[in-house]
Amino acid sequence: MTLLGKQARNAARAMRTATGKAKADALSAMAKRLLEQKVQLMAENAKDMAKARANGLEPAMLDRLALSEKTIESMANGLRQIAEMPDPVGAFSASTTRPNGMRVAQMRVPLGVIGIIYESRPNVTIDAAALCLKSGNATILRGGSEAFHSNVALGLVIQQGLADAGLPAHAVQVVGTTDRAAVGQLITLTEYIDVIVPRGGKSLITRLAADAKVPLLKHLEGNCHVYLDAAADLGKAHDIAVNAKTYRYGICGAMETLLVHADIAASILPRLGKTLTDKGVELRGCEQTRRLLPQALVATEEDWSTEYLAPILAIRIVNSLDDAMDHIARYSSEHTESIVTESLPAATRFQREVDSSSVYVNLPTCFADGFEYGLGAEIGISTNRMHARGPVGLDGLTTMKWVLVGDGQLRG
Amino acid sequence: MTLLGKQARNAARAMRTATGKAKADALSAMAKRLLEQKVQLMAENAKDMAKARANGLEPAMLDRLALSEKTIESMANGLRQIAEMPDPVGAFSASTTRPNGMRVAQMRVPLGVIGIIYESRPNVTIDAAALCLKSGNATILRGGSEAFHSNVALGLVIQQGLADAGLPAHAVQVVGTTDRAAVGQLITLTEYIDVIVPRGGKSLITRLAADAKVPLLKHLEGNCHVYLDAAADLGKAHDIAVNAKTYRYGICGAMETLLVHADIAASILPRLGKTLTDKGVELRGCEQTRRLLPQALVATEEDWSTEYLAPILAIRIVNSLDDAMDHIARYSSEHTESIVTESLPAATRFQREVDSSSVYVNLPTCFADGFEYGLGAEIGISTNRMHARGPVGLDGLTTMKWVLVGDGQLRG
CATH class of the missing domain: 3.40.309.10 (Aldehyde Dehydrogenase; Chain A, domain 2)
Structure with a gap:
C-alpha cells in the first residue's frame, strides 16, 4: 500500500498540471478501449460471476456485479460525457486589489490523491476514476473482492487510456489484492492519501469512519x-x-x-x-x-x-x-x-x-442527485458538514489555493 | 464534556438563525463589559501570573499570559471590529434554473459547534469566541491550564454579552476544568462537535491529530x-x-x-x-x-x-x-x-x-495573514487541503447548504 501511495503521490504532481485536453483525451481513449475489449472484460467478469454464484450471492447483488455489452456501452458513454465537461482546474476566483496594490485571488486546484473504497459494482471503477482524473487527482481504487477480476481488467483499460494520452500510468491504480488489511492501511496513509471517498452501505462507512486517519468524504444515511x-x-x-x-x-x-x-x-x-x-x-x-x-x-x-x-x-x-x-x-x-x-x-x-x-x-x-442539480456528474452525496455538503461534483474533488501577485510590496 | 456538548448543540440551533444585529449587539456588549470589568479581570489574571511565576514559566510565556489595561482595550477593539463586519451567514450563491424550472442555489450557513483548543494566551478566548459567534456557531473553548482563572473570567464576560443581546448563554462555553482528559474527550465528541480548531505549537497539533475523531481545522507548520x-x-x-x-x-x-x-x-x-x-x-x-x-x-x-x-x-x-x-x-x-x-x-x-x-x-x-488578504479577521492559517486552505476568515467557519425552489416538479 505504501508503494501504491508513493506512486500515486508522484503521479499527482504530474496530474496537477495536466492540460484539460490531455485529461479529455485519456477519457476518450478509455471509452474506445472499453468497447474494443468488451469480450475480454466480459470473460474476466464471468470469473467473478461464477464465484459469486457458487458463494450464493443474492440475485440483486449478482445483477449489480454483471458486465454486459449494454453496461460496458453505458460506461463508455459516461466516460465521453465526463471528457466533454469543462475542466474544473485552474479557474480563478474574482481577485481583489488590496490597498497596497497587491492582487489577491484563489485558484481551483486538485485535492491530490483520492482513495475510493467501494462495494461490488464494477462500473464504480470507471465512474470514480474518470471523475477523479478529470479533476486532476491521482486515484487509488479498492473495490469489493466479489468484483476483483472485473476491476483488475478495468484498471488495465484505464491505464492504457492514460498511456494513450501521455499521462502517468500511476494516476489511477487498482489495488491488486483482496486482502482486507489493505483497506485498513489505505485509510491511515495520511502521508500519501489526501481524502478517501467510501461508497457503500452504512455499515461499511461507519466501520471506516471509526478507524480512518485520512479525511473521509462520506455518505452516511438519508432519513x-x-x-x-x-x-x-x-x-x-x-x-x-x-x-x-x-x-x-x-x-x-x-x-x-x-x-x-x-x-x-x-x-x-x-x-x-x-x-x-x-x-x-x-x-x-x-x-x-x-x-x-x-x-x-x-x-x-x-x-x-x-x-x-x-x-x-x-x-x-x-x-x-x-x-x-x-x-x-x-x-x-x-x-x-x-x-x-x-x-x-x-x-x-x-x-x-x-x-x-x-x-x-x-x-x-x-x-437529491448531482445530475438533477446541474453538476453534470457526481462522485456521491456528502453528509459531511465541511468541504462539500450534499451532491458532490467535480468541484468537490478540488480545493482552492491563494494566489497573490505584487510588485515588491513589503510588510510592516 | 457530554453535557457541554449537548448544551452547545442546543445553542447552535438558536445561533444558526440569530440575526446579524443580535450577533453584533452581543459583540459590542462584550466589548463594553470587558472595559467595565478591567479591574476584576486583571485580578483574576494575577492569580494565573503568580502561579506561572512560581512554576518558573519563561518570560516570553509570562508576557503572553499577562492581561494589562492595554491588552484588554485591544481585545475590546477587536470585538468592535468583528461586530462591524458583514454577517457571512445567509449569503446565497448565484442560482441556476434547471430545464424543468426548479431553481438551485447554495446558502452560506454556520458549521454548527466549534471546539477551540489553545495554549496560554487569554486573548484567544475573546478572539476565537467572537469569530465563531459572528459566523453563527456555538463554541466550546478549552484554553491552557496556565490561563485558567483568566479564561473563566473572560468566559463570564462573554456570557453576559450574549445575555445582553438575548442570545443563549451556552453559545460560548469555557471548559471549567484543567483536567487533561477533557481535551481527549472534546476531540472525540463527534455527535456534538462539528470541527475543532487547535491553536498552538506543532507538538500539540500532532498529538491532537493522532487521536481526534472530530475533523480538525489545523495549522501544522510553515516551512x-x-x-x-x-x-x-x-x-x-x-x-x-x-x-x-x-x-x-x-x-x-x-x-x-x-x-x-x-x-x-x-x-x-x-x-x-x-x-x-x-x-x-x-x-x-x-x-x-x-x-x-x-x-x-x-x-x-x-x-x-x-x-x-x-x-x-x-x-x-x-x-x-x-x-x-x-x-x-x-x-x-x-x-x-x-x-x-x-x-x-x-x-x-x-x-x-x-x-x-x-x-x-x-x-x-x-x-500570509487573513488581515493582509482582506478577510478582516482570521481564526488561523489552515494547512489542511480540504474545506479551507491558508488564512481562514469568517467564511471558513461556515459551510454551504443547497436550497432548491420548485413548483411541484416531479422526478422521472
Whole structure:
C-alpha cells in the first residue's frame, strides 16, 4: 500500500498540471478501449460471476456485479460525457486589489490523491476514476473482492487510456489484492492519501469512519422528510409525496417520513394513503394518522429515525411549522428535507432554519442527485458538514489555493 | 464534556438563525463589559501570573499570559471590529434554473459547534469566541491550564454579552476544568462537535491529530520558501528576501529557505548576505552559497526541512526554475512560497505548479495573514487541503447548504 501511495503521490504532481485536453483525451481513449475489449472484460467478469454464484450471492447483488455489452456501452458513454465537461482546474476566483496594490485571488486546484473504497459494482471503477482524473487527482481504487477480476481488467483499460494520452500510468491504480488489511492501511496513509471517498452501505462507512486517519468524504444515511404545510396546494402535495416515496425506494433521497399539518390532514391523507397503499407502500402512522388511515400500522419511536430504503413510510400529524421543524431537527439525518406550501413566510423559514444539506420548497426529496442539480456528474452525496455538503461534483474533488501577485510590496 | 456538548448543540440551533444585529449587539456588549470589568479581570489574571511565576514559566510565556489595561482595550477593539463586519451567514450563491424550472442555489450557513483548543494566551478566548459567534456557531473553548482563572473570567464576560443581546448563554462555553482528559474527550465528541480548531505549537497539533475523531481545522507548520529567479529585479529581490525573513522571526509565514538562481547568485548574494548578517540572521548555505558567503555555516539535509521560527536562514543555489520547484515539492510544508521575477512565463508556471496553500509573485511570504488578504479577521492559517486552505476568515467557519425552489416538479 505504501508503494501504491508513493506512486500515486508522484503521479499527482504530474496530474496537477495536466492540460484539460490531455485529461479529455485519456477519457476518450478509455471509452474506445472499453468497447474494443468488451469480450475480454466480459470473460474476466464471468470469473467473478461464477464465484459469486457458487458463494450464493443474492440475485440483486449478482445483477449489480454483471458486465454486459449494454453496461460496458453505458460506461463508455459516461466516460465521453465526463471528457466533454469543462475542466474544473485552474479557474480563478474574482481577485481583489488590496490597498497596497497587491492582487489577491484563489485558484481551483486538485485535492491530490483520492482513495475510493467501494462495494461490488464494477462500473464504480470507471465512474470514480474518470471523475477523479478529470479533476486532476491521482486515484487509488479498492473495490469489493466479489468484483476483483472485473476491476483488475478495468484498471488495465484505464491505464492504457492514460498511456494513450501521455499521462502517468500511476494516476489511477487498482489495488491488486483482496486482502482486507489493505483497506485498513489505505485509510491511515495520511502521508500519501489526501481524502478517501467510501461508497457503500452504512455499515461499511461507519466501520471506516471509526478507524480512518485520512479525511473521509462520506455518505452516511438519508432519513428524508416531506412536510405538507397548512398552506400546501393539495394537488402538488399529493403528487410530491407520492413521487418522493415511490420514484425509487432504494435511493438516499427517498422520503422516509411524511409530516402533515393537522389542518389539512383530513383533506389530503385519505386520498394520498390510498395511492400509496395501491402502490404497495406499507404505512406506519401516529395515533391521529391512524384515525384517518385505518390501514396504517402503529409507528414506534424507532420508525422516526429509520431510513427504510423500502416501500415503507412513516406518517406523523403535526400542529405547526415549528412542530414539523422540531421533528426534523430531532430525527433527520440532515440529508434532504422538503416543505410543500404556497406560503412565502413558511417556505422562507423552513429553508432558512432546517439544517440539512439540501432544503427544498415544493419539490420531492428524490431530486437529491448531482445530475438533477446541474453538476453534470457526481462522485456521491456528502453528509459531511465541511468541504462539500450534499451532491458532490467535480468541484468537490478540488480545493482552492491563494494566489497573490505584487510588485515588491513589503510588510510592516 | 457530554453535557457541554449537548448544551452547545442546543445553542447552535438558536445561533444558526440569530440575526446579524443580535450577533453584533452581543459583540459590542462584550466589548463594553470587558472595559467595565478591567479591574476584576486583571485580578483574576494575577492569580494565573503568580502561579506561572512560581512554576518558573519563561518570560516570553509570562508576557503572553499577562492581561494589562492595554491588552484588554485591544481585545475590546477587536470585538468592535468583528461586530462591524458583514454577517457571512445567509449569503446565497448565484442560482441556476434547471430545464424543468426548479431553481438551485447554495446558502452560506454556520458549521454548527466549534471546539477551540489553545495554549496560554487569554486573548484567544475573546478572539476565537467572537469569530465563531459572528459566523453563527456555538463554541466550546478549552484554553491552557496556565490561563485558567483568566479564561473563566473572560468566559463570564462573554456570557453576559450574549445575555445582553438575548442570545443563549451556552453559545460560548469555557471548559471549567484543567483536567487533561477533557481535551481527549472534546476531540472525540463527534455527535456534538462539528470541527475543532487547535491553536498552538506543532507538538500539540500532532498529538491532537493522532487521536481526534472530530475533523480538525489545523495549522501544522510553515516551512516557507522565496525563490529569486534568473529574471528577478535585484532591488526587489533584496528587499523581499530581507522582509520575508526579518519582518518577524516567529510567524509561520517567515521565510526559512531562500533559493537563488545560479545566474544571479553572484550579483545578489553578497549584498543580501551582508544585510541579513548585520541584522543578526545566522546563514546556512549549500557549497556554492558558501563560496559567495564565507560567513555562512554548512546547511545539512535537515536544514531544508526545518521551520526555524528564529533568525536563521538556509540558502541554496539552484540551476533552474524546475530545480527550485523540485526543491519546494520535496521540502516545503505547503504553506506559502514566493517567486521574485520579472518574467511572466516563470511567474505563471510557479504560481500554477507550486502546490502550497498560498503562492506569491514578487511578495514576501510574511504576508500570509487573513488581515493582509482582506478577510478582516482570521481564526488561523489552515494547512489542511480540504474545506479551507491558508488564512481562514469568517467564511471558513461556515459551510454551504443547497436550497432548491420548485413548483411541484416531479422526478422521472
